[in-house]
Amino acid sequence: MLKAYQYRLYPSNVQERKLEATRETCRRWYNDLLSERKTAYEERGATIGKYAQLRRVKDHKAASPWAKVVHSHVLQVVVSDLDTAFQAFFRRLKAGQTPGYPRLRVFHRFDSFGFKEYGNGFKLDGRRLRVTGIGRIAVRWHRQIEGRIKTLRLIKKAGKWFASFAVEYEPTALPATGKDVGVDVGIASLLTTSDGDKTPTQGWYRNEQAKLRVLQRRVARRTKGGKNRRKAVALLQRQHERIENRRKDFLNKQAHTLIAQYDRIAVEDLKITNMVQNRHLAKSIMDAGWGYFVARLHAKAEEAGRVVVEVNPAYTSKDCSRCGYRFEDLTLKDRWIDCPRCGLSLDRDHNAARNILKRGGQLRWGISSSVDGLLQEAAGL
Numbered sequence: 001m002l003k004a005y006q007y008r009l010y011p012s013n014v015q016e017r018k019l020e021a022t023r024e025t026c027r028r029w030y031n032d033l034l035s036e037r038k039t040a041y042e043e044r045g046a047t048i049g050k051y052a053q054l055r056r057v058k059d060h061k062a063a064s065p066w067a068k069v070v071h072s073h074v075l076q077v078v079v080s081d082l083d084t085a086f087q088a089f090f091r092r093l094k095a096g097q098t099p100g101y102p103r104l105r106v107f108h109r110f111d112s113f114g115f116k117e118y119g120n121g122f123k124l125d126g127r128r129l130r131v132t133g134i135g136r137i138a139v140r141w142h143r144q145i146e147g148r149i150k151t152l153r154l155i156k157k158a159g160k161w162f163a164s165f166a167v168e169y170e171p172t173a174l175p176a177t178g179k180d181v182g183v184d185v186g187i188a189s190l191l192t193t194s195d196g197d198k199t200p201t202q203g204w205y206r207n208e209q210a211k212l213r214v215l216q217r218r219v220a221r222r223t224k225g226g227k228n229r230r231k232a233v234a235l236l237q238r239q240h241e242r243i244e245n246r247r248k249d250f251l252n253k254q255a256h257t258l259i260a261q262y263d264r265i266a267v268e269d270l271k272i273t274n275m276v277q278n279r280h281l282a283k284s285i286m287d288a289g290w291g292y293f294v295a296r297l298h299a300k301a302e303e304a305g306r307v308v309v310e311v312n313p314a315y316t317s318k319d320c321s322r323c324g325y326r327f328e329d330l331t332l333k334d335r336w337i338d339c340p341r342c343g344l345s346l347d348r349d350h351n352a353a354r355n356i357l358k359r360g361g362q363l364r365w366g367i368s369s370s371v372d373g374l375l376q377e378a379a380g381l
């Protein structure tokens with residue numbers, strides 16, 4: 001299996017200039033290749049494919065002093081990138097959609113270039129990343145790479161450079177725990193499990209939001225087009241990123257904890273409910289994080305041999321999880337339920353989580369879609 005790891009790079013000024021020069025060379029090469037395909041099609045009705053263009057790399061290096069200093073794999077990856085854009089275009093055309101023809105890339109719309117083989121153009125060198133034509137670049141290794149590095153892509157995002165590695169690894173199934181769980185996303189606490197464990201709404205989130213508002217006001221007060229406004233906008237962007245990173249980090253840990261503890265996990269299907277609006281979550285972490293959280297759950301489940309199902313969330317908070325009695329007039333303020341039929345007395349979110357677990361069971365824990373794909377692959381379907 002392949003997994004992506006991304007790290008922030010800290011190039012020196014010289015290295016940064018070389019990164020930019022390579023990016024620009026690749027952008028022009030990309031536009032050249034695109035024009036070539038377009039002209040051939042418009043003038044002669046001919047199709048120029050990936051392999052014909054790959055054969056041009058050598059001549060291009062000989063003809064251009066800029067391309068000469070760029071590793072040939074980098075130029076080849078540009079050919080593949082363009083081909084991918086065309087494949088997507090033709091796929092959508094075939095599906096009866098009206099996609100836009102692949103477009104020439106202006107400077108800010110071309111943000112990355114890649115290497116396709118570890119040890120050929122790039123390799124790790126101590127704590128640094130050695131890239132042919134660029135140098136030994138400082139990296140912030142915020143987590144360890146597990147597996148064998150296959151490819152590298154250098155990406156520029158919001159003025160910063162990142163290295164993205166595709167890594168091949170052997171997934172290791174976690175030992176079975178014999179336990180299943182339902183997870184409710186709540187109002188008072190972020191997550192509640194059918195075992196009654198609660199993850200409180202995070203204090204840091206509110207603090208970071210407060211800082212965000214201060215920075216937003218600062219931007220609003222500065223004169224448009226001024227230098228101070230640009231500075232304030234940069235600070236604001238950094239704060240947005242900071243919140244995003246902390247949120248992702250936090251949700252990753254939550255997903256990891258669940259996967260480690262349970263064999264099968266049932267969560268609400270956000271595609272069915274409009275949970276965010278329905279449940280007054282605007283101020284909480286999940287308003288922007290639920291999709292990410294569920295995606296991480298699926299990805300981790302696939303690695304660990306676990307099952308994740310998404311269930312219809314209708315009435316999960318309104319039905320008694322023991323006897324099915326429906327509390328028709330339950331309001332958001334009611335934090336506790338007392339069932340008049342069977343006597344169940346339970347925290348509202350805990351009750352909802354138990355209903356979600358039950359629904360997971362009713363689905364017979366239909367294999368989660370990603371695992372389904374793997375099994376079909378294994379069966380040669």
Ligand SMILES: [Zn+2]
Pocket residue numbers: 320321322323324325339340341342343344
């Ligand atoms: Zn009941």
